[in-house]
Amino acid sequence: MMNSQVIKSFGMELKKFKKIWGIYLCDTDQGIKMVQPVRIKEERIWFQHSAKEYIYQQGFTQFSRFHLSEQQTPYHVQGRTIYVMEDWEEGTELDFTNFDDVKKATKLLGTFHAASKGMRPMQEAETVSAISIVPTQMKRRTKEIQRFRRRIYEHGRLSDFDLLFIRYYSYYYGLALDALKRLEKPVCSQWIRTFKENEYLCHGNFIHHNILTGRKGLWLKDFSHCSYHIPLYEFACFVNKTMQKSGFDADRALEMFQIYKTYMEHGDGLEELFFSLLIFPERFLKYCNLYYNQRRSNPSTKYLEKMTELVDTQQEHEQFIMEIKKELL
Numbered sequence: 001m002m003n004s005q006v007i008k009s010f011g012m013e014l015k016k017f018k019k020i021w022g023i024y025l026c027d028t029d030q031g032i033k034m035v036q037p038v039r040i041k042e043e044r045i046w047f048q049h050s051a052k053e054y055i056y057q058q059g060f061t062q063f064s065r066f067h068l069s070e071q072q073t074p075y076h077v078q079g080r081t082i083y084v085m086e087d088w089e090e091g092t093e094l095d096f097t098n099f100d101d102v103k104k105a106t107k108l109l110g111t112f113h114a115a116s117k118g119m120r121p122m123q124e125a126e127t128v129s130a131i132s133i134v135p136t137q138m139k140r141r142t143k144e145i146q147r148f149r150r151r152i153y154e155h156g157r158l159s160d161f162d163l164l165f166i167r168y169y170s171y172y173y174g175l176a177l178d179a180l181k182r183l184e185k186p187v188c189s190q191w192i193r194t195f196k197e198n199e200y201l202c203h204g205n206f207i208h209h210n211i212l213t214g215r216k217g218l219w220l221k222d223f224s225h226c227s228y229h230i231p232l233y234e235f236a237c238f239v240n241k242t243m244q245k246s247g248f249d250a251d252r253a254l255e256m257f258q259i260y261k262t263y264m265e266h267g268d269g270l271e272e273l274f275f276s277l278l279i280f281p282e283r284f285l286k287y288c289n290l291y292y293n294q295r296r297s298n299p300s301t302k303y304l305e306k307m308t309e310l311v312d313t314q315q316e317h318e319q320f321i322m323e324i325k326k327e328l329l
Contacts, residue, residue: 106259133230134233168311205224206237233277239278247316
């Protein structure tokens with residue numbers, strides 16, 4: 001529960017507060033602040049703090065930094081609860097159907113990635129990395145799909161999800177194999193090594209909820225999933241999300257790529273890596289993993305709904321991939 005002592009620990013006086021979405025919106029003598037109880041280790045907060053301070057020093061300022069407590073930590077511990085404090089910024093969430101806003105968000109992501117290059121965490125921080133997702137986790141998920149396929153035929157009765165899986169397995173499994181084969185090409189392997197060696201960060205949750213348009217322009221929030229990663233992976237996910245929300249328009253995807261790549265290091269083969277990551281069927285494999293790793297006795301229907309929504313766009317997606325391939329490669 002919020003109390004004035006938490007606010008005082010950050011050197012401020014609390015006037016009033018209200019709780020919304022699991023956070024406390026606090027009116028203080030220094031303005032409106034967002035105070036949030038977090039369930040992560042202090043070392044993880046130090047990593048987020050390191051990332052924020054580093055990119056701020058590099059000129060990326062479109063986010064809220066952590067306020068420091070009187071103990072000069074980016075959090076305050078009250079009892080068993082850890083609190084962090086940031087400035088509160090109001091704004092409207094990104095509209096994927098507004099392509100002008102999508103282009104601005106593409107620039108936001110590009111400038112964030114460019115500013116993060118070479119970040120070294122502070123001494124108190126625990127290093128957080130998701131680099132193994134490319135391509136280690138991608139390979140593991142692809143192998144799991146084969147295992148799920150074998151398991152399906154062991155059941156006496158097929159579910160509606162099973163039937164969708166069988167019908168569209170060849171298309172999405174084929175995309176996964178194609179993506180992994182391309183990622184093994186020397187040019188892609190070299191780019192991945194370059195991104196790892198140059199220590200790029202990814203935001204980790206670059207979605208509409210965390211991209212706001214407010215009085216200061218575009219604003220990026222929630223760094224709780226920030227980690228070392230391959231920046232082009234996050235960009236490809238953003239392109240796919242945009243296409244899913246606003247229609248598979250190859251021209252728009254290509255324009256986004258042209259905008260984004262101006263912020264990346266120059267060199268041959270970036271198009272190959274982007275295409276490889278773009279075609280990997282992340283959502284299909286994700287829904288399969290979530291569905292088949294839950295309790296079969298009482299499976300949730302939400303994954304069936306999500307999978308149905310995905311496969312209904314299969315023909316559009318196939319045409320989209322063909323057009324992207326023709327233009328890029």
